[in-house]
Amino acid sequence: MAHRLAERSDLESPLKPPTRINTLLELSAPVDALSLLWRAPALIGAPRGDGRPLLLLPGFRADRYSMWPLKGFLKKLGYRVYDWEIGRNDGDVDGMVEAVAPQVETLAARCGEPITLIAWSLGGAVARELARLYPDVVREVITFGSPISGGPKYTAVAERFAESRTLDLDAFEQDVLARNKIGFSQPVTSIYSKSDGVVGWSASVDRYNDQARNIVVDGKHFGLGVNASVWRAIADTLARSD
Secondary structure (H helix, E strand, O other), X not given: OOEEEOOHHHXXXXXXXXXXXXXXXXXXXXXXXXXXXXXXXXXXXXXXXXXXXXXXXXXXXXXXXXXXXXXXXXXXXXXXXXXXXXXXXXXXXXXXHHHHHHHHHHHHHHHOOOEEEEEEOOHHHHHHHHHHHOOOOEEEEEEEOOOOOOOOOXXXXXXXHHHHHOOOHHHHHHHHHHHHHHOOOOOEEEEEEOOOOOEOHHHHOOOOOOOOEEEEEOOOHHHHHHOHHHHHHHHHHHHHOO
């Protein structure tokens, strides 16, 4: 499949928002769904799951239904896959962490083991905070197209997001940096695309956790949830987890 580990130069690249060309090219995101057709043989060969529980977290302004294609794939591999239960992602990361944490704790108790979190875009910020604040019930974090550095600052919607919430982007970036420096101990993987037109790819690189794996794929931000390379990268990551 077309995914690879990031090179050192990616981890050291300056933080930048997506280019205008990449943002305009988000209109081609449906092509990612079509890639499932011609890459189906490689997906069929994805490693089987071990039945561990997974919780899926959607991106900004999306709900659980946006994750259902991926959910179906992971269930076929043999994992126990759950949707989050708080409706639409409204952009309030701290509020969503508080709302989702009880579900994660309940799932972990019911399943008898910590939960792996798999998240798209801003859902990744929620997943990472859950891992940091609730280490006993979060086994692993896998994100794709997620803004890890800078909060919304290095996204295509930075100014609009800041205006809607009366947010100081520079101050918020420093808050995010402070949280990232604390880090967490669980396995963490960030999947990103250099043609992402919503989140600047350099902001999706995990530069903070020594155990982090960064994986590069091809695709547009709005198509990552139905991107065959993303699906295979997730399957391969789950299969190698300790």
